[in-house]
Amino acid sequence: MPDVPLLEVRDLVKHFTARPGRGRRTVAAVDGVAFTVREGETLGLVGESGSGKSTIGRLVTRLLRPDRGEIRLAGRDVAALSARAMRPHRRDVQLVFQDPYSSLNPRHTVGDILGMALRVHDTVPKPQVASRTRELLGQVGLDPAHAGRYPHEFSGGQRQRIGIARALAVQPRLIVADEPVSALDVSIQAQVMNLLEDLRADLGLAFLFISHDLAVVRHFCDRVAVLYRGRIVEIGGRDQLYTDPRHPYTQTLLAAVPDIAWLRGGGVRRSRDVPPSAPAVEPGPQPGCRFRARCPVAVPVCAESEPALTVRADGHQAACHVR
Numbered sequence: 136m137p138d139v140p141l142l143e144v145r146d147l148v149k150h151f152t153a154r155p156g157r158g159r160r161t162v163a164a165v166d167g168v169a170f171t172v173r174e175g176e177t178l179g180l181v182g183e184s185g186s187g188k189s190t191i192g193r194l195v196t197r198l199l200r201p202d203r204g205e206i207r208l209a210g211r212d213v214a215a216l217s218a219r220a221m222r223p224h225r226r227d228v229q230l231v232f233q234d235p236y237s238s239l240n241p242r243h244t245v246g247d248i249l250g251m252a253l254r255v256h257d258t259v260p261k262p263q264v265a266s267r268t269r270e271l272l273g274q275v276g277l278d279p280a281h282a283g284r285y286p287h288e289f290s291g292g293q294r295q296r297i298g299i300a301r302a303l304a305v306q307p308r309l310i311v312a313d314e315p316v317s318a319l320d321v322s323i324q325a326q327v328m329n330l331l332e333d334l335r336a337d338l339g340l341a342f343l344f345i346s347h348d349l350a351v352v353r354h355f356c357d358r359v360a361v362l363y364r365g366r367i368v369e370i371g372g373r374d375q376l377y378t379d380p381r382h383p384y385t386q387t388l389l390a391a392v393p394d395i396a397w398l399r400g401g402g403v404r405r406s407r408d409v410p411p412s413a414p415a416v417e418p419g420p421q422p423g424c425r426f427r428a429r430c431p432v433a434v435p436v437c438a439e440s441e442p443a444l445t446v447r448a449d450g451h452q453a454a455c456h457v458r
């Protein structure tokens with residue numbers, strides 16, 4: 136089935152109930168999202184803090200269950216599968232977390248961590264677990280002789296390499312990388328990005344790459360989706376999107392790149408430093424374009440209906456009544 140995307144997401148919805156003790160208020164974290172990722176392709180997901188990027192990553196890896204929608208992995212809808220029924224599919228999609236400090240169990244050696252990942256899915260026969268563990272460490276640029284060390288004995292960049300090795304252990308077809316370098320020192324970020332590039336080239340891996348860093352996304356991704364308060368407002372090929380952005384929000388984001396500290400701050404950059412684009416909690420559903428209050432080109436129709444994504448050129452789509 137060459138035409139079936141590796142990942143196809145349709146009408147994905149996830150709402151959270153905030154502070155249930157103080158009245159029911161709902162956060163529409165993901166509010167009707169659709170996209171595809173083809174075998175070996177890299178789709179970037181960008182947007183300000185609170186736009187729903189991580190929630191999409193957690194839904195696609197089924198750490199979260201969606202309220203509605205389809206998540207098709209190689210044609211099979213896994214959106215509603217129970218944890219047990221999901222198990223065989225977990226091999227295909229692995230998550231690399233933002234924070235390599237908290238995602239590794241401090242009580243286990245690196246060899247144990249990788250060994251467990253290998254055994255969970257019977258990726259290799261038992262007698263080969265140790266040699267495959269050493270191979271994985273080498274593949275991510277770590278010394279295989281350090282398999283007996285604990286996570287705290289490694290630097291931040293090395294720990295992220297261990298997280299990547301753990302994801303690779305089950306031979307996934309798609310990696311969801313959620314801000315994989317934003318918790319690292321700037322000097323280390325490029326090294327980890329180079330590793331991801333090499334793995335993509337060598338293993339033909341597909342990526343859903345979540346990031347605030349528009350420069351990194353431009354470098355790494357084939358296509359880019361721009362998320363605004365739970366919806367994709369623009370999606371297209373990297374070059375089209377960066378050179379000819381159509382949605383006013385994308386234009387605002389790109390215009391801010393050279394001089395906004397939160398996109399390329401000095402020292403350590405953390406996504407939580409990014410101010411939310413708008414109040415995260417809505418009083419209730421409102422008609423119209425969700426960007427209109429900030430939009431420099433809004434017209435009356437923008438208050439009436441939410442614009443749908445429409446094709447502008449060659450697969451490039453934007454959701455705007457005006458542009």
Ligand SMILES: Nc1ncnc2c1ncn2[C@@H]1O[C@H](COP(=O)(O)OP(=O)(O)OP(=O)(O)O)[C@@H](O)[C@H]1O
Nearest residue numbers: 151162164183184185186187188189190406407415
């Ligand atoms: N478990 C949860 N319970 C309640 N609200 C949540 C939960 N997880 C996420 N949210 C809310 O959903 C919205 C989207 O959050 P999400 O973390 O997906 O955004 P993000 O774009 O990844 O932001 P960041 O870049 O800051 O990580 C936010 O308003 C967030 O507060």
